[in-house]
Amino acid sequence: xxxxxxxxxxxxxxxxxxxxxxxxxxxxxxxxxxxxxxxxxxxxxxxxxxxxxxxxxxxxxxxxxxxxxxxxxxxxxxxxxxxxxxxxxxxxxxxxxxxxxxxxxxxxxxxxxxxxxxxxxxxxxxxxxxxxxxxxxxxxxxxxxxxxxxxxxxxxxxxxxxxxxxxxxxxxxxxxxxxxxxxxxxxx
Amino acid sequence: xxxxxxxxxxxxxxxxxxxxxxxxxxxxxxxxxxxxxxxxxxxxxxxxxxxxxxxxxxxxxxxxxxxxxxxxxxxxxxxxxxxxxxxxxxxxxxxxxxxxxxxxxxxxxxxxxxxxxxxxxxxxxxxxxxxxxxxxxxxxxxxxxxxxxxxxxxxxxxxxxxxxxxxxxxxxxxxxxxxxx
Numbered sequence: 001x002x003x004x005x006x007x008x009x010x011x012x013x014x015x016x017x018x019x020x021x022x023x024x025x026x027x028x029x030x031x032x033x034x035x036x037x038x039x040x041x042x043x044x045x046x047x048x049x050x051x052x053x054x055x056x057x058x059x060x061x062x063x064x065x066x067x068x069x070x071x072x073x074x075x076x077x078x079x080x081x082x083x084x085x086x087x088x089x090x091x092x093x094x095x096x097x098x099x100x101x102x103x104x105x106x107x108x109x110x111x112x113x114x115x116x117x118x119x120x121x122x123x124x125x126x127x128x129x130x131x132x133x134x135x136x137x138x139x140x141x142x143x144x145x146x147x148x149x150x151x152x153x154x155x156x157x158x159x160x161x162x163x164x165x166x167x168x169x170x171x172x173x174x175x176x177x178x179x180x181x182x183x184x185x186x187x188x
Numbered sequence: 189x190x191x192x193x194x195x196x197x198x199x200x201x202x203x204x205x206x207x208x209x210x211x212x213x214x215x216x217x218x219x220x221x222x223x224x225x226x227x228x229x230x231x232x233x234x235x236x237x238x239x240x241x242x243x244x245x246x247x248x249x250x251x252x253x254x255x256x257x258x259x260x261x262x263x264x265x266x267x268x269x270x271x272x273x274x275x276x277x278x279x280x281x282x283x284x285x286x287x288x289x290x291x292x293x294x295x296x297x298x299x300x301x302x303x304x305x306x307x308x309x310x311x312x313x314x315x316x317x318x319x320x321x322x323x324x325x326x327x328x329x330x331x332x333x334x335x336x337x338x339x340x341x342x343x344x345x346x347x348x349x350x351x352x353x354x355x356x357x358x359x360x361x362x363x364x365x366x367x368x369x
Contacts, residue, residue: 040263044283044287045283047252049256051254051256051260052256054253054260055256055259056261056263058246058261059260059265079249079253083249173286185264
């Protein structure tokens with residue numbers, strides 16, 4: 001198992017001008033570790049990050065779009081795996097941060113904790129390739145080659161839950177972050 | 189229950205042309221369509237759109253996915269349309285609440301009113317699932333227009349243009365099955 005911050009720091013080393021759509025706890029951690037104008041934190045409601053990423057990847061085929069999903073969020077929209085695989089955006093990389101908990105809602109376990117395989121579901125849905133990591137050195141050593149592949153790609157990050165969740169929902173739902181992202185996206 | 193005036197229909201204009209609807213959608217600058225099959229619009233709209241190279245069709249598994257796709261496209265300043273059934277609109281209310289209404293995004297929907305009786309105002313329909321559509325949209329503050337006959341087709345571009353001009357969601361409620369021609 002890995003720490004979320006450590007995983008995101010590995011990803012941040014490879015970030016240059018990609019759009020990053022991040023859901024809830026991943027959004028709080030990502031924007032703290034790597035604040036950037038092309039961070040899209042405005043995912044609306046649980047379960048929508050993956051298809052928001054699909055919409056941006058469709059509208060901006062010249063940009064790579066990285067989705068940082070939560071496991072509880074993705075469980076609410078497992079069907080989006082089939083939708084994304086069918087649309088087949090080559091510029092979409094879909095990460096799920098799997099800690100087995102509804103972190104923002106009390107830490108209750110997700111259904112299927114320790115049993116289901118998100119990467120397996122994505123692979124069988126038709127993503128171009130899927131990967132799973134539970135070792136930070138392994139993730140760091142392979143990430144460059146993954147980012148070079150044609151999407152849609154799926155990456156499961158197996159995480160341990162550490163520390164209390166962040167609850168600054170005004171940050172992700174407020175107009176400042178959203179409008180800043182839209183302006184940055186359309187001038188990039 | 190069949191008075192065409194109740195539904196805003198002009199006498200002698202009882203049919204709805206799918207071809208004219210598609211022309212209006214194109215005139216409004218929409219090229220991306222996110223859709224789930226809808227019984228009302230399946231043959232008259234979705235099949236023709238699916239085979240029209242002027243559109244990019246994204247097939248959804250669930251309607252809330254389509255809300256998010258359209259918002260993503262709106263973030264990119266690209267116009268899109270979400271084609272769904274009224275049952276699916278009811279399913280996607282939280283996504284509409286969060287992304288379209290609270291985020292003030294121009295999510296434009298074509299919503300087939302499942303099993304609405306032609307010529308009957310939606311709120312007068314015998315179908316519960318139809319009667320509640322307009323009151324729910326009103327409660328959410330989402331603008332809506334009824335597309336029942338060819339006379340209503342000019343509302344399509346007007347509604348889409350207004351939605352994008354003011355960055356707000358809108359629903360075009362299709363009251364009877366369009367014919368493909």
